[in-house]
Amino acid sequence: MANYPKKYDVIVVGGGHAGCEAALAAARMGCSTLMLAIDLDKIAAMPCSPSIGGMAKGHLVKEIDALGGEMAKIADQTAIQYKTLNTKKGPAVQATRTQNDKGRYHTAMKAVVECQANLDLKQALVERLVVEGGRILGIEDATGFGYQAPCVVLATGTFLSGLVHIGFATMQAGRAGEFAAYGLPAHLKELGFMLGRMKTGTPPRLDRDSIDFSRFEKQPLEDGTPTFSFSNPSARLPRRHSYIGHTSEAVHQLVRDNLHLSALHSGIIKGVPARYCPSFEDKIVRFPERESHQIILEPEGLDTREVYASGLGNSLPMEVQIRMVRSVCGLEEAEIMRPAYAIEYDFVNPLQLKPTLETKRIEGLFMAGQINGTSGYEEAAAQGMWAGINAACVVQQRPAFVLDRSQAYMAVMVDDLVTKGTREPYRMFTSRAEYRLMLREDNADLRLAEIGYELGLLDAGTLKDNRERKAMIETEIQRIKKTVIKPRPEVNAYLEERQTPALNNGVHLDQLLKRAELGYEAVNRLAPAEPAPEGRVTRQVEIEIKYEGYIQRQLQEIEKFRHLERIKLSDQLDYALIHGLSSELREKLAAVRPTSLGQASRIEGMTPAAISVLMVHLRTWKNR
Structure with missing residues (x-):
């Protein structure tokens, strides 16, 4: 195998939201970094909703910014609508959301990546990892050409064995119109990783000029200019309205009559869908009592006529999609510019990851984003930053970057993934954070700026x-x-x-x-x-x-939480020898290998009695 003459410190595979933050973090910390993408014209693409933030997701974006990441700045530069959610509720659950010009978002992020010192950007389809003695040495692309680095971050999104479904038509694609990666997931299985299958999807895009907006409710634009970034960027684009409408019983009956043609409900799709963001035909099945469902028409940008029809995501054949869309009041003449589709893809069970997002099986190999079973741009970007920082820490022989659940939403997400795993696309919610009053959007910089500076990501x-x-x-x-x-x-x-x-x-x-x-x-x-x-x-x-x-009161709860976090568990503990624990718990402990008693307490099925048994065994083990 021929290798590129330059050796890197960190290679990032993937140019989506996770890949961009991972590569930027490693490069800004002083590591020689390479980012490889299947298509350089799709860097930081927005294949689904052209928006950033929302409930709990906005918290992640603020935290990325507070640590020195890029998503918040690009979101502010390309926002065509701002909204503050939950203004009538307490500050812990208030969140920022932007509607973005997706073309400008991609262009702006690509410009930042291209201009970043220590960061090279190349187009390649990665097929294999180069591993020797349990350590990563680099990657090999589809042509057999190699790139070398002691740390690799896989941020592959929905591209691992990706299949796009429109009715019974199935296409191998990572996103509609883009190559999928089939060699890499097969190689991961060869290396011993457990892979699963998940499903997501996207609604149709409609021609703006074919929509009767007078039949929809125009959403007011928010006064003022709230921003994601604490640096208050000055770029401001013109604002654009969104519109709300509703489906009718006629639309629902049309879907019921054609469920047998749905890729999801006919059994063609094997991947697990997101419970919290169901497709339209899934809503019809799960909520038969509902007489209507909300539709939000959101502009995709200033220079395009495409409109994102939020709420109409489905995997029905094109001819059914046309009838379904045109059965909605105000869309009788609507033209579909891009059909809705479902996509299923491989993911790696996140129980195989350490709290740094490094894999337990291969040293120097990190994973971030949808490959870990998550959904959403914001979840991906936060994991990308986390993995990129830790890859740089390994190269520079610095202490690992691991925040705890009382410090950040991104820490809650990572801890959930590596401790509990996920059986469905994981989405961040404020309810997942026990200490959410302390983890507000508005104080993210006060919580994390010192850490960002110590890492070299803030000036x-x-x-x-x-x-x-x-x-x-x-x-x-x-x-x-x-x-x-x-x-x-x-x-x-x-x-x-x-x-x-x-x-x-x-x-x-x-x-x-x-x-x-x-x-x-x-x-x-x-x-x-x-x-x-x-x-x-x-x-x-x-x-x-x-x-x-x-x-x-919450500070007192955090102190109790940190007491358990300070009790470290050795990686050498043999859980099979611990009497008093069920065989199921012993298996879970052996699989997760928690780093602390606190993490062990959050494993599903762990009881106070089991924690007491673990503490007794730990004291005995230390004495021996």
């Missing part, structure tokens, strides 16, 4: 700004706690205006701010700071004071 100026903001927040909190508000007429008039009880005695300002009817504007009215703090400071001050009791 000194960014860290300085971060530290100054932390100091301002603490100063303002202490000022508010020391300020006493007396029951003056103008004070009580303001409180009555805000429909909250007047004062009979003097109270500290923080006690007033805890009232549900009052926000930081009350501080500005009753005892303003000089000079006035910026909005990012005042938001943190308000949250810290309003939720002080809940935050203190």
Whole structure:
């Protein structure tokens, strides 16, 4: 096998959202990095919804940015619509979502990757891994040409044995119109990896000029310009509206009559679909009582007429898709520019990964994104960054980068994957995070900027700004706690205006701010700071004071959690010898090989009694 003359520190296989963040992280940490993609014209493509963020996903994007990643900046540069979700709920579950120009997103990210120092970009279809003595040495492409590196990150998306389904028509493809990789998954099986099969899909794209938008509800554009990136990028594109409509019983009956033609319901597809994002024909089967389902028409960009018909994803034949779409009010004349399709692909059981996302079977081999059984651009990008950082840490002989569940959403996701595995496409939810009040979107930079700087992903100026903001927040909190508000007429008039009880005695300002009817504007009215703090400071001050009791309770829970995390489990433990555990638990412990008692406690089926048995055995083992 001929090899490329240059040897790299890290090779990243895949140019999607996981691959881009992995390659950028490794290169920015000083590693000589190569990113290989099947098609360089599809770097950071958006094959499904042209949007970034949303519930819990927005948290991941903010964390990527806080550590020094790129997704948030590109999302801001290419946003054609912003939305803040859950504004009527508490700050822990509020989330940012953008609708993006997918063409500009790809172009902008590709430009960043191409211009990044220490990073080469090449087009190749990877077929095999070069492994010797349980260590990765490089990769081999479809032509038999090789590239060498001591660390490789596989970020292959839906391309492993990818099959696209439209009715009974099946095509080998990683995405519609793109090559799939068949040699690599076969080779992974040869190496002893357990692979499974998953399914996802995408709805049809419609010609904007063939849609009667007057029959849909126009969604208002959000006031202001919320951003993902804490660096507040200045690029702003024109905004575009989305439209909401609904299906009818006629549409549902048409689908029921043609279910036998669906690739999903006829049994052709073997992959496991996502429960949380079902296809349209799946909704009809699972929710027969529903008289209608929501459809959202979302523009795919400023310079294209294609409209993303969210809610109409299916795997029906084209002739049925046309009838189905045209049965929707407002789409009677709609032209389908790209049909909906389902795609199934191979994934690697994530129980075969360490908390660093390095494989247990082969040293130096990392996996990130949909190959690990996840879904979504944001989940993929966060894993890509995690794997890229850890690959660089291996090369540079630095301590591993592993956050715990109290530090970041991305840590919750990785811990879930490597501890519990997944039987369906894994999606991030706020409900998965036990300490979500501490892991808000708005404080991601305060949580993670120091770590990003230590890794070499953030510059000194960014860290300085971060530290100054932390100091301002603490100063303002202490000022508010020391300020006493007396029951003056103008004070009580303001409180009555805000429909909250007047004062009979003097109270500290923080006690007033805890009232549900009052926000930081009350501080500005009753005892303003000089000079006035910026909005990012005042938001943190308000949250810290309003939720002080809940935050203190969660900090106590985190300390208990970290106590178990500090009790490390040796990789040499033989779980088969532990009496008092069921055979099922012994098998799970042996498969996961948890690094701490805390991780062991999160394995499915683990009980407090089993943890006690494990602790007793651990003490005995250490004494021996």
